[in-house]
Amino acid sequence: MKTIKTVGLILFITGFCLFNGLFFSADYSLTREIVKAQISDEQKQALFLQSDSSLLNQNVSSVFSFVTQIERIFDVVNQIQASTYGITQEELYELSARSGNQFSLGAVDSLYIGEDAISEFKKKAWKDYASWLEGRTFESSEELKNQLQGIVSNINQYGIINQVGFDRYQIKDITYSLTKASAVGPVKSNPILFLLLTIGLCIAGALLYILPKLTLLPGIKNNGIFFNVMKNTGWLGILTGTWLILFYVVLYFYPQYMTQWITLVDPVSKALNGNEAGRFFLYGFIYTLCILVMGVRMIIHYRHSKYQVLRTCSVMFFQTAFAFLIPEILIRLNKPYFDFKNIWPLDYSFFFDSRISELISAGTLGIFMLGWGIALIIIGVPVLVYFFGKRWYCSWVCGCGGLAETLGDPYRQLSNKTVKAWKIERWMIHSVLVFAIVMTAGVIYTYWTGASWFLFFDSYQLREVYGAFIGAGFAGVVGTGFYPLMGNRVWCRFGCPLAAYLGIVQRFKSRFRITTNGGQCISCGNCSTYCEMGIDVRWYAQRGQNIVRSSCVGCGVCSSVCPRGVLNLEVKEESGRFGKPILIGNNNVKISE
């Protein structure tokens, strides 16, 4: 058995090292054809090719220098366009002189008399950016000029880049697609082979490492967990956390550097949805495999408990079918990408105008999806939490929860149990919920009115801040990257706005509770130790009080690890749910509340 485990470990490490090595495995050669294929706008395509041709047909061996050079080309293009289309100070003086105290777009028309593209652009830009000033009278011409100065700088800064240059989203997208298309190397010529040699080898190795656990008798086996360099924030845990954090930073913020990894899964993506893989296809693919392989480990580890086995099968199923396969198949059928189990505000972009428009324009199915998503928020969550507790979602259905309960299970003991952590948790998670609600209110307001300014913020800016700091930074980088450092539920505990919403319902209106069994607790503390949400379960158990906490995801591990059969997840009538602290077996003793 030991040999099989060792072989598994070696295979896994080999596959993993090769996977990391592939990051640097390609050379990059940009050709005219690639540019034409990746930049669809012909004018911009021509600009890109004209501005700097030094990179064309060159062989660049480093992805970093290749990306830097591409980004420089975009800079050059934008500078050229800015000097061509920019509104000059002379034009501004002239316009304000002609306007006097009152602004009129007629003055703009009389200023640009030419019919060339540049004059047309400038006329249109003034109309787009200054029409709201039409007919307005100012105290002085100086004041009007200041107002116009602001508009000029808006046009020069954003208008030109948006219309005739490359804005930062385009730069990011095109840099990524140019890099991916320009790569020349072993992965591109043989993606399936390398997929098998990296991820395939990792899966085989992991399974060989995990399956021998079957030779141990069923039952809780956490021996030596706090002496383990992986599971007690030893060097291996810190290394793993660092790798995960770097992976997420690259995935969310610098995808242009990881094109080799994405190319690996191109064949899988083509088979499923017909398109080349994007970064989130790669992520979803690896994510699902982690849940499946580590789900096998979870099932073996807790195979004496039917609750744990069923729960793990459930998260494996929902991730594979609902989060991974169904959305890809929908794309293949030309339907909107939709994860039927994802719920706002975890799915924070659900009300974004682009997504709502996509659903509305997708016919009956799209309308059903929209209705389904809203029904989950206003009916699904409260009703199911009332009958089952928030666990129906957090530890049976959710993808974040699924990863935490499978890949993250070996780290559950690292969660902080202090009262201080609990305080921080409540402040943080509810702040994120408020943030999500305010952000979404702004988004919906903008959708209805078309105005981007809502109350005290710009709804476009706020959704971008939310996406970067909460959606990517918190949920991804911190949420998973900190598994080996702060336990497997960092996101679910401190950040997830949906968990906050589910938790409020669970705390105030639910039949769910964890019951303690009379006076049987021996204060061993296993329950608190293995509570991934950092609940000090023992504090309740040793005074014989039910555990009703908004954060409890109902994973049931406290009950599984209890050596004396003290803890049980139960749904019963609401009355008496909190219970009184009682210690059965000792007459005359009352615990003050």
Added chain:
Amino acid sequence: MLVRESAFWSNVLPLQEANMISRHIQSHHVDLKLETELKEIQSDDKGCVQSIVTNRGETISCQFVGLTVGVSPAIEFLKDSGIATKRGILVNEYLETNIPDVYALGDCVERTYDLPGRRNIEQVWYTGRMMGEVLAQTICGVKTKYEPGPWFNSAKFFDIEYQTYGNVRSTTENIENEFYWEHSGGTKCMHLVWNKQTQQFLGINSFGIRLRHECFDRWLRDNQSIQFVLDHLKEANFDPEFFNRYEDEIIKQFSETFPNLKANSKVTSTL
């Protein structure tokens, strides 16, 4: 592992349970040598243990020896203190010793008064905790008697959890009747004891099935009958959701063994 008795812990557990636990311990690759005692510990030239010799003449080499032959209060240091002792420190129902403001509790205590069904020295975690709770109240100004309710205890033997409520002795007494059920898998069993004449339920041992303390505490206080306990056995189950339930099997076997004590599993809940 050397065990003096014919099965593990059979001086406390009835033989059926003791045998089941013995088998479970062996399945974990512990070489359980039953009816075997330690005769000699042999040391090497540095004074460290090298091997032991059993009363059957077998020599087993080893690096350390764990000796668990039972506990008795270590109270020699109190010899000259004036505190009254016998086998343990003598206390009354308020856990007071013979000297004012000196209290004693826990494993080292010997009660000077009898409590039905309980020994005067109780070396169990729970009794220590309960005495602590009582004494804390007394010290905080509410003078409180130590009056434990019906006996309960629990343990875990490798992967098998054990709970007991009331009194199940290693051998039943004359007036007692017993019923034993064991699951075919050999890791779960239940042992019930009741009074032959009155049918009053006296105690239960449960291995591998969690039971609700609250139910058995109440049923024991209310002197419920064995029929009542079986009728309500399902309510007392404390196993997690989706776990297999064995009450029907247990009740069926009970009814077959004791046809005149037919249990009715369709009794309404008492909770």
